[in-house]
Amino acid sequence: EHVCEAAAAADNADAVPRRGREGPLQVSHGRNALGTALYEAFIRAGEEAGYGSMADYNGCRQEGLSKMPMTVFHEAAHPRKGERCSASAAYLEPALKDASKHPHLSTQADAHVRRILFENDRHDAAADAHAGGPPGRPSEAPRAVGVEYITGGERRVAYAEREVIVCAGSIASPHLLQVSGIGSPELLGELGIQVVAGREGVGANLQDHLEVYHSFEVLKPLSL
Incomplete structure (x- = not known):
């Protein structure tokens, strides 16, 4: 049964598990969300106004009020408790610190990727640097x-x-694909980029995550 269908049929849709709880990336609601009376009052006000609430707005239902989950180190004994737990901090940094477990991992700082190379670039990449453009492409699917x-x-x-x-x-990511010849043939043609693979969707349908912030002065020593 699909998770969303199971959630819709449950008495408490937010009680249906839909995300993992293991792994190095730590997610928490933060200290304020768990213990501030003003936070709870704000959510109750939304419920009374008819907007509803949810335990996890990254689940099957996004309409309503919810405590904001944050990628923040929250384990009591963690040396970086309270700091941002980014993908780099959770995965990359530990791997780089213990090189013995990841002998094939290396990083290159201060590097800007110009384009992706394909199978026939392997033999003439050096010549291409002086030619000023990508070489001819084979008719088969590029690799x-x-x-x-x-x-x-x-x-x-x-x-x-x-x-x-x-x-x-x-x-x-879509920019790198486009300058490498993967994208809308019409757009790439206008820019003088030879098409490796025509993909109309690359670089399209970008939607910003719009937010509106409100600030209020509180009359008691409480804060979100």
């Missing part, structure tokens, strides 16, 4: 084999043994 990047003013290439993972965020 990413590495990246070209700039560091210290020098152009370098890095080749992958198994796969290339693009994880540069919601803006930089």
